[in-house]
Amino acid sequence: MSTVPSELKYVKTHEWIRDEGGGVVTVGITDHAQKLLGDLVFVELPEVGSQIQAESECAVVESVKAASDVYSPVTGEIIAVNADLADAPETINEDPYESGWLFKVQLADPEEYERLMDADAYIQLCAAENE
Amino acid sequence: MPFIPHTADDVRRMLDAVGVADLDGLFDEIPPALRAGELTGVPPGMAEMEVAGLLGARAREDANAVSFLGAGAYEHHIPAAVWQLATRGEFYSAYTPYQAEASQGTLQLVYEYQSMITALLAMDVSNASLYDGASALAEAVLMAVRANRRAKSRRVLMPATVHPAYRRVVRSICSNQGIALVELPYCTACGNVVPESLERFAGEDVAALVVPQPNFFGVIEDVDALTDWAHAHGALAVTVVNPLAASVLAPPGEWGAKGADIACGEGQPLGIPLSSGGPYFGFLCCREELVRQMPGRIVGRTVDLEGRTGYTLTLQAREQHIRRSKATSNICTNQGLMVTAATIHMALLGAEGLARAAGACHANTAALVARLCEIPGVEPLFDRPVFHERALRLPAPADEVLRSLAAHNVLGGYALGGDYPELGDAILVCATEVRTAAEIDQYAAKLGRVIAARTQARCPVPPKI
Numbered sequence: 001m002s003t004v005p006s007e008l009k010y011v012k013t014h015e016w017i018r019d020e021g022g023g024v025v026t027v028g029i030t031d032h033a034q035k036l037l038g039d040l041v042f043v044e045l046p047e048v049g050s051q052i053q054a055e056s057e058c059a060v061v062e063s064v065k066a067a068s069d070v071y072s073p074v075t076g077e078i079i080a081v082n083a084d085l086a087d088a089p090e091t092i093n094e095d096p097y098e099s100g101w102l103f104k105v106q107l108a109d110p111e112e113y114e115r116l117m118d119a120d121a122y123i124q125l126c127a128a129e130n131e
Numbered sequence: 132m133p134f135i136p137h138t139a140d141d142v143r144r145m146l147d148a149v150g151v152a153d154l155d156g157l158f159d160e161i162p163p164a165l166r167a168g169e170l171t172g173v174p175p176g177m178a179e180m181e182v183a184g185l186l187g188a189r190a191r192e193d194a195n196a197v198s199f200l201g202a203g204a205y206e207h208h209i210p211a212a213v214w215q216l217a218t219r220g221e222f223y224s225a226y227t228p229y230q231a232e233a234s235q236g237t238l239q240l241v242y243e244y245q246s247m248i249t250a251l252l253a254m255d256v257s258n259a260s261l262y263d264g265a266s267a268l269a270e271a272v273l274m275a276v277r278a279n280r281r282a283k284s285r286r287v288l289m290p291a292t293v294h295p296a297y298r299r300v301v302r303s304i305c306s307n308q309g310i311a312l313v314e315l316p317y318c319t320a321c322g323n324v325v326p327e328s329l330e331r332f333a334g335e336d337v338a339a340l341v342v343p344q345p346n347f348f349g350v351i352e353d354v355d356a357l358t359d360w361a362h363a364h365g366a367l368a369v370t371v372v373n374p375l376a377a378s379v380l381a382p383p384g385e386w387g388a389k390g391a392d393i394a395c396g397e398g399q400p401l402g403i404p405l406s407s408g409g410p411y412f413g414f415l416c417c418r419e420e421l422v423r424q425m426p427g428r429i430v431g432r433t434v435d436l437e438g439r440t441g442y443t444l445t446l447q448a449r450e451q452h453i454r455r456s457k458a459t460s461n462i463c464t465n466q467g468l469m470v471t472a473a474t475i476h477m478a479l480l481g482a483e484g485l486a487r488a489a490g491a492c493h494a495n496t497a498a499l500v501a502r503l504c505e506i507p508g509v510e511p512l513f514d515r516p517v518f519h520e521r522a523l524r525l526p527a528p529a530d531e532v533l534r535s536l537a538a539h540n541v542l543g544g545y546a547l548g549g550d551y552p553e554l555g556d557a558i559l560v561c562a563t564e565v566r567t568a569a570e571i572d573q574y575a576a577k578l579g580r581v582i583a584a585r586t587q588a589r590c591p592v593p594p595k596i
Binding site for chain 2: 041042044064065066069
């Protein structure tokens with residue numbers, strides 16, 4: 001069973017979102033997602049300063065099996081990306097919720113975070129997908 | 132590997148299994164308006180004897196002539212061993228196998244090809260080849276636009292000195308993908324793109340600059356300045372090069388301060404016969420940082436569980452069987468047989484042999500140009516160094532002159548006026564290492580007579596019949 005930290009928010013495309021305060025959130029992919037992808041070999045991150053739209057593609061994670069799009073869960077501006085992943089993409093497999101984070105976003109609408117799915121809803125979504 | 136098509140019985144059983152009445156039923160989801168009509172241009176079948184006769188006659192049209200024609204495809208000496216080996220049963224197939232079907236020998240050969248072409252161009256990575264030089268340039272442009280994430284504009288600067296057919300192919304493939312090709316004019320005195328002329332794009336958003344070397348006129352471009360300009364302005368440097376020229380000129384990976392980002396071109400000069408225009412192969416190389424945007428297949432070397440060396444297709448995660456419409460390209464194959472010949476050709480000649488062939492081409496073309504320019508009214512168009520082709524101005528209509536020469540079994544060159552009307556009666560000539568001094572003399576003598584017949588004042592007294 002995958003871990004789903006209760007303090008985070010989630011979206012149905014298997015990204016997690018952490019509130020960092022001040023309208024800033026950190027985004028990564030969930031433990032469930034990294035298990036489905038398998039060993040990650042490459043991560044393509046958005047440019048710092050670029051504007052992203054919720055539900056649009058903004059990054060690519062590539063495993064030995066497939067290259068998959070990462071969808072932005074929120075709308076705003078990229079203010080930081082996890083540059084350490086360039087040399088160590090396996091960090092996402094090893095620690096998806098902490099050192100395996102992907103990027104940080106300054107939200108266009110600070111209320112957007114509150115409207116995202118909570119951990120319980122995400123657990124139900126994964127359970128439904130497994131049926 | 133046998134290829135056994137489905138029998139009518141197989142087809143019937145498969146249709147029954149999926150519950151479809153006939154083959155057309157499989158395509159029901161495609162709206163009728165989008166379906167291709169019947170093939171109307173296909174003539175009725177012919178017997179083998181008739182086909183052999185027809186193709187033999189066509190082939191003879193291209194035979195016998197002494198060629199001073201280049202313009203993208205070049206007659207070079209190919210050691211007999213190249214095609215003797217390439218046509219062995221282990222290699223000889225028009226079909227390029229998928230991973231599961233590819234033998235270790237085939238994979239190793241492609242790996243050796245990639246190693247040689249990257250060494251020749253001083254680039255980090257090569258793919259297993261593409262269809263031809265023009266489609267390789269189109270893929271290089273698409274790749275550059277994908278890879279250059281700083282640029283938002285999808286604008287690519289395309290010099291008019293790039294092969295006109297390549298520019299048309301790039302336009303066909305890229306125009307529906309939102310890529311804007313901006314044509315760069317050339318200096319009519321020197322036949323190259325003047326780096327300072329790019330300054331009008333400074334401050335604008337440009338994704339890539341295409342740099343030909345040599346360019347279509349055979350002229351050596353100022354590749355260091357062009358490459359550095361691209362990098363200074365946030366653009367990628369995409370180069371289209373003659374691989375034989377790369378054996379004597381600075382290779383793309385060493386241009387300017389940082390080297391070219393993507394290098395591509397036509398592989399035909401490396402052991403592929405002219406054969407009326409194809410099949411040839413395209414090569415595509417890049418810097419390591421861009422490898423995940425490279426289309427096509429790449430063969431890697433690895434070890435198996437017992438530590439033995441093995442070869443395998445690698446970096447396939449972005450190909451169309453996995454990424455579908457988001458794939459880097461819809462080309463998941465390569466020109467296997469042509470690459471086999473090119474690899475053997477490069478192995479036989481080696482770096483020194485390629486450089487000597489290139490040097491002989493350069494010297495022969497210089498000798499040809501010197502002889503032709505002794506004819507009154509014939510003069511070089513551009514005042515810059517060339518590799519093995521040069522544009523000449525003629526004092527008579529170029530098309531007529533070339534037609535007269537062809538009647539004397541001389542392919543005299545390529546008329547430039549169609550693609551470059553501003554150049555008027557100009558032709559592009561080429562003498563590779565296979566042309567002899569005697570052939571060059573014969574060409575000069577025939578050209579002199581053809582031009583004299585068209586330029587000298589006619590005798591006012593009509594001939595008596």
